[in-house]
Amino acid sequence: MRDLQSQLAINDRDCDSCKTQADWDAYYQQARNTASMIGDNMDDVDWGFSERMSVVSDEDGHRIYYLDGEKMDLRQYSNRAHAFGSVFGEALLIEGGGRFLKFLSSFFKSGGDNVGLIFNKGVTESFTKHAFAGGRHADLGLSVETMASKGMNLVERNMHLLKAGDNTLIGNINGIQKSFKAFVQDGKVMSVNMYPGVSNRVTQGTTINFGNVTW
């Protein structure tokens, strides 16, 4: 398995087929499917506990997944076959023919748990007013507007991982530890918050590691 450094060295930090948000949503869904097929869950993958899948973030904060050291771009059949091959064996891939391709297609179209999750009215405005009060994220060296926009985008990109209740997203932005909160109720993200540092206090709800992000 190639290590992450060698992956980065060959400028492999991009999903070639992801042009729109819908593409990214599909890409993340496919990554979840692959994790499920190899017996892992995405929390394990995102926390670096999976033996076969790994993840890095590109400069826009998108997560790029690797399976057995190979960058995944599951919209291409060869990658899908690779993922399924690990479970069903190459013979089945060859013998399955059209029926298998049909199954494959339906499998990858399945939606995530949070398809349709939306931001509640006023979330962006309250996030902007609250999270950046007192210049507490001035260490990022960015304007409030830029940080608010990128912060909302970061939460939106992790929308598929959010669960009802309290969600804590932790990671590094420009090498500085930052945490986000997203509170979900009735299919809506009711509020988004961002605060300095990453705490070791035990918290309720879901914790998501968004990795290292450059803003």
Next chain:
Amino acid sequence: MVKENQNIYLLNQEDIKGHNTFHLINCIINTIDLNGVFELNVHLVIENCIISNLKIHSCWFVNGLLLKNCIVRDYVDYQMGGHNRSPIIIEGNVFTSFFNFFDCQFESRIELNNNVFIKGTNLLGNKGEGFENSFVEGWSAENNVGRIDINEVEV
């Protein structure tokens, strides 16, 4: 608006909006749901009530809150709160579960007096954490039973 001596299953923003003050007295309330209600422009007074679920995550009591002589039975999670232009007064209540104040920015005073926090609260706790509460016009806390400076976010 005054609601008195009632058994209320759910009270939410729709019930409260449009009033300058909303006064609940001597009620048994299953749920008050004000989660995510930014800019609540009502002076809310809740007095002598039994409340099972007090949901105020991300609620901004812009015109203040008086919570007085109530029993609150479930965990209260008050995150990203504050932003009050009038005082928040919590007085003479019994909280049977933990009361979590998380990254609240109180622009006017908050007063905690004569309460019983059976499992405590962290209004003055979590010093140095990125989510420590802040107080522009200060706070007062007198004669409370139970710790109000716990360094946790749940107990």
